[in-house]
Amino acid sequence: MAVLATWGLYFTLLWxxxxxxxxxxxxxxxxxxxxxWAAHFAYANVFAYQAAPDWFSSHPLFLARPFDYPFAVxxxxxxxxxxxxDRVAAxxxxxxxxxxxxxxxxxxxxxxxxxxxxLALLATTLFFTNGGLGFLQGLPLRxxxxxxxxxxxxxxxxxxxxxxxxxxLFGIPLALWVLTLLCRWSGRGFAGVSxxxxxxxxxxxxxxxxxxPHSWLALAVLCAFLLAFxxxxxxxxxxxxxxxxxxxxxxxxxxxxxxxxxxxxxxHPGWLAHPAEGGGTPLWLFLWLNWGVFLPLTVVSVARxxxxxxxxxxxxxxxxxxxxxVRFQPNTxxxxxxxxxxxxxxxxxVARYLAHLVSKPRILSRLVAVLLLVFVTASGGLDLWRxxxxxxxAVRMWTRDELExxxxxxxxxxxxxxxxxxxxxxxxxxxxxxxxxxxxxxxxLASYGIDYAQVLTDVRTMLxxxxxxxxxxxxxxxxxxxxxxIERRDFGAVEGYFExxxxxxxxxxxxxxxxxxxxxxxxxx
Amino acid sequence: MTxxxxxxxxxxxxxxxxxxxxxxxxLAFGTxxxxxxxxxxxxxxxxxxxxxxxxxxxxxxxxxxxxxxxFTFWLQPTEGFRGGRWSKDGHMFAYGTREGxxxxxxxxxxxxxxxxxxxxxxxxxxxxxLAASVNGDRVGDPIDLWSYGVLPSGAVDLGLVSLRGQGDVxxxxxxxxxxxxxxxxxQFGVDGIRLTRSP
Numbered sequence: 046m047a048v049l050a051t052w053g054l055y056f057t058l059l060w061x062x063x064x065x066x067x068x069x070x071x072x073x074x075x076x077x078x079x080x081x082w083a084a085h086f087a088y089a090n091v092f093a094y095q096a097a098p099d100w101f102s103s104h105p106l107f108l109a110r111p112f113d114y115p116f117a118v119x120x121x122x123x124x125x126x127x128x129x130x131d132r133v134a135a136x137x138x139x140x141x142x143x144x145x146x147x148x149x150x151x152x153x154x155x156x157x158x159x160x161x162x163x164l165a166l167l168a169t170t171l172f173f174t175n176g177g178l179g180f181l182q183g184l185p186l187r188x189x190x191x192x193x194x195x196x197x198x199x200x201x202x203x204x205x206x207x208x209x210x211x212x213x214l215f216g217i218p219l220a221l222w223v224l225t226l227l228c229r230w231s232g233r234g235f236a237g238v239s240x241x242x243x244x245x246x247x248x249x250x251x252x253x254x255x256x257x258p259h260s261w262l263a264l265a266v267l268c269a270f271l272l273a274f275x276x277x278x279x280x281x282x283x284x285x286x287x288x289x290x291x292x293x294x295x296x297x298x299x300x301x302x303x304x305x306x307x308x309x310x311x312x313h314p315g316w317l318a319h320p321a322e323g324g325g326t327p328l329w330l331f332l333w334l335n336w337g338v339f340l341p342l343t344v345v346s347v348a349r350x351x352x353x354x355x356x357x358x359x360x361x362x363x364x365x366x367x368x369x370x371v372r373f374q375p376n377t378x379x380x381x382x383x384x385x386x387x388x389x390x391x392x393x394x395v396a397r398y399l400a401h402l403v404s405k406p407r408i409l410s411r412l413v414a415v416l417l418l419v420f421v422t423a424s425g426g427l428d429l430w431r432x433x434x435x436x437x438x439a440v441r442m443w444t445r446d447e448l449e450x451x452x453x454x455x456x457x458x459x460x461x462x463x464x465x466x467x468x469x470x471x472x473x474x475x476x477x478x479x480x481x482x483x484x485x486x487x488x489x490l491a492s493y494g495i496d497y498a499q500v501l502t503d504v505r506t507m508l509x510x511x512x513x514x515x516x517x518x519x520x521x522x523x524x525x526x527x528x529x530x531i532e533r534r535d536f537g538a539v540e541g542y543f544e545x546x547x548x549x550x551x552x553x554x555x556x557x558x559x560x561x562x563x564x565x566x567x568x569x570x
Numbered sequence: 571m572t573x574x575x576x577x578x579x580x581x582x583x584x585x586x587x588x589x590x591x592x593x594x595x596x597l598a599f600g601t602x603x604x605x606x607x608x609x610x611x612x613x614x615x616x617x618x619x620x621x622x623x624x625x626x627x628x629x630x631x632x633x634x635x636x637x638x639x640x641f642t643f644w645l646q647p648t649e650g651f652r653g654g655r656w657s658k659d660g661h662m663f664a665y666g667t668r669e670g671x672x673x674x675x676x677x678x679x680x681x682x683x684x685x686x687x688x689x690x691x692x693x694x695x696x697x698x699x700l701a702a703s704v705n706g707d708r709v710g711d712p713i714d715l716w717s718y719g720v721l722p723s724g725a726v727d728l729g730l731v732s733l734r735g736q737g738d739v740x741x742x743x744x745x746x747x748x749x750x751x752x753x754x755x756x757q758f759g760v761d762g763i764r765l766t767r768s769p
Contacts, residue, residue, distance in 0.1 A: 182608050197608075313673070321720075326607075333600060334607055337604075375644070409591070421596060491644040502635075
């Protein structure tokens with residue numbers, strides 16, 4: 046109950062602030078939501094506005110490849126929108142429920158590991174308030190867990206991951222659920238656990254692959270460690286592994302067959318302290334600034350309480366180390382998706398040690414425990430408080446005019462229409478209208494490992510107009526061309542060419558929409 | 571209290587106090603270290619963003635015509651780099667590259683004629699030595715991009731180039747590496763170029 050009255054209440058109050066509509070447009074309550082949810086809207090729109098057979102035919106942000114993003118969470122929001130639920134409710138509602146489920150599961154997980162609900166609440170608090178020593182910068186209030194010029198980049202897990210990364214928000218609780226069950230079964234020697242039960246759990250574990258592949262990977266690593274410490278029951282572990290691997294391989298083949306034109310695994314010692322990431326900060330200082338006293342507490346606790354015998358803590362240490370050696374995605378920062386798991390597991394020894402200090406009879410030990418707790422939680426805690434100051438931190442995603450333009454375009458275009466436009470981060474075509482674009486925001490495409498160079502060249506050529514543009518538009522099957530401020534400024538769009546040669550079908554919010562294919566015309570009429 | 575318990579309790583107490591004092595020492599020393607590292611420094615040395623040179627053409631706006639083989643050439647944010655500022659807080663970063671690799675960028679259309687070519691590059695500990703050529707002709711001297719930290723190079727003058735005006739191609743090729751460079755030795759970053767009409 047205490048955890049729901051604290052962290053549950055916090056998320057219940059926070060989520061409605063994260064996305065809201067006002068008379069002047071659609072607003073995000075935090076910069077990371079502003080940044081990431083533009084893509085999530087595009088993914089959800091596929092399920093909201095496209096015909097079911099077309100859902101996976103092409104990526105909503107890159108026409109030339111299939112839709113291979115972990116889609117499950119955005120599919121849920123999209124389907125809610127399809128049955129008439131408002132966009133804001135379709136996104137905020139499931140996120141809030143997932144947060145509450147996560148809080149409860151995390152608490153249960155810690156309670157089992159630590160054997161005490163008080164310690165579980167402490168560990169839960171340690172998890173949500175991660176962050177380094179940025180709070181030492183003092184006033185004025187700022188984002189203390191993200192000070193890039195000082196290489197403080199282990200951003201608070203709520204503000205940088207649970208809020209914006211919808212896949213992670215749903216993936217971690219699912220994996221944690223599977224992990225908790227496995228630990229319980231393993232703890233009693235798999236007594237009374239039938240094969241169908243193991244197979245069912247394996248099926249659930251494999252489903253995490255389409256929700257959040259990083260959590261699936263983390264779960265696989267943790268299971269390997271659990272098995273290594275429990276070799277006596279290898280038959281049960283093998284049954285679970287097979288039950289997970291078979292559907293996982295099928296899902297991998299179906300949904301991720303083409304992922305990774307650019308390397309997803311890369312030797313990158315030092316993570317963000319690697320020289321290529323900005324250099325100048327030695328690894329020890331990077332660790333100190335980003336984790337502060339959390340890591341020394343972990344080491345001391347592991348030694349003091351023999352956590353080297355605990356497979357999950359050992360796994361947490363191993364995950365942490367691997368994240369500092371290997372880059373798992375083209376965007377180096379994305380290793381945080383796995384570091385979050387390491388952090389989750391290492392909160393156990395840290396909570397245990399802090400409780401140990403508090404339990405000592407001497408006031409000095411208790412005072413030190415309080416000081417350590419402040420050092421570990423202050424930056425994250427201040428960032429969480431700042432998240433609730435909506436007036437200061439909210440960012441508008443789209444204006445009212447853009448929302449109306451997108452709705453009007455959706456009403457008069459076919460669901461399968463293909464649109465040529467810029468790759469602006471907040472281009473309304475993909476994010477709001479639900480129509481497919483040739484090229485979405487390059488920052489996302491690069492982080493997915495998509496090689497977009499040729500398409501980018503072709504987009505520029507097409508927006509410049511002329512006979513070569515017509516041939517390319519015909520080849521790509523372009524139905525509409527959108528020309529707005531970004532197309533004019535950054536892509537050299539020649540508006541006059543389209544005005545002379547194609548029909549202007551829609552106009553608003555500084556954008557003009559031209560119909561360039563007969564197919565589009567037939568459908569629009 | 572029995573006789574053997576007294577020394578044990580004294581020892582426990584001494585250990586507890588030592589443990590607490592060690593933590594306090596770590597916090598005190600660590601705070602000093604962090605305060606120095608987190609100090610807000612004056613504005614970083616001027617790079618292209620700060621100087622805002624007239625006529626800078628962002629590297630990310632130049633279409634990639636070809637590469638020697640498949641490697642990553644992407645718009646990397648530079649907000650985290652402390653050695654300076656890059657235009658629009660990003661540069662085109664090449665990694666997965668090795669000696670001899672090149673990328674060809676198409677220059678924007680302009681009046682044919684002679685232009686002064688300047689490049690705004692990035693220097694770092696694991697960057698290589700870059701040679702530039704325009705339409706197949708080598709221009710300027712090789713540029714050693716090695717430095718201890720990650721820094722904007724500022725304007726690197728490559729001299730006069732003759733442009734056709736349409737379809738001009740700038741090739742950037744990795745021709746070596748500085749002996750001090752660290753692995754992977756052959757990366758490079760381009761913030762932008764500037765072409766100034768020769769009078």
